[in-house]
Amino acid sequence: MKSKSDSLPLIRVWEILFAGLFMILIWQAVVWITQVESFILPGPMAVASAFVNQFALIWHHTLITAIEVLVGMVLGVAAGILTALHLTISERGRKLIMPALVMSQTIPVFALAPLLTLWLGYGLASKVAMAVLIVYFPVTSTFLDGLANTPKGYLDLAHTMRSPNRSTLMQVRVPAAVPSLSSGIRLAAVYAPIGAVIGEWVGASNGLGYLMLLANGRVKIDLMFAALVALCLLTVALRAVVGLICDRAVEWSGLNER
Secondary structure (H helix, E strand, O other): OOOHHHHHHHHHHHHHHHHHHHHHHHHHHHHHHHOOOOOOOOOHHHHHHHHHHOHHHHHHHHHHHHHHHHHHHHHHHHHHHHHHHHHHHOHHHHHHHHHHHHHHOOOOHHHHHHHHHHHHOOOHHHHHHHHHHHHHHHHHHHHHHHHHOOOHHHHHHHHHOOOOHHHHHHHHHHHHHHHHHHHHHHHHHHHHHHHHHHHHHHOOOOOHHHHHHHHHHOOOHHHHHHHHHHHHHHHHHHHHHHHHHHHHHHHHHOOOOO
């Protein structure tokens, strides 16, 4: 007999499918009621037809965007984890780097896209950099909060056992901060595709963002919506995979209470 935890992924799949079906019905109802022109808002069937007919084209651009997102996710998460660990063990680092990190969030990341394209070119690098910038701060912030809020009982036990500071960090504080880090990575999985697509809108010759602009310029609105659907599917799939990995990481930390 399956346990409750084993059935959760299946329940989530049905929830996602139901939510998607509900949105499609609302979409179709709006098209029927308003009788809006297809070049403004195509119906779900027109978009589905464009998705099937142009599947090879959409798949090609989806792979490009997926590569940008995955590379940006890996680099952003790694940089965020290393920064949080450094700030935890270095008081001087906290005094110097934390104000700069906070100030950097006053600059809209999207406003940096033209500069990144100018500096790094129209290729993969500028899109990856955008994804890294969007991913970096949520991961750093949540992991740092988790490290700073380690339960006092754990730290007292480590002190009683005369554990060195570095061992306490890696064996006590890091496992205790894994749930917080997981929250940051889940957010990053949703934000990273946005960063990559914004970079593609500014300047690119491949990717879903580029395909959207191309389709819009040629008044192929059904293809533009099909590319948007592909982006949504990519984001949902990435979020699902990251969620499973984070769940396993929390289990590894030994702090889940399910």
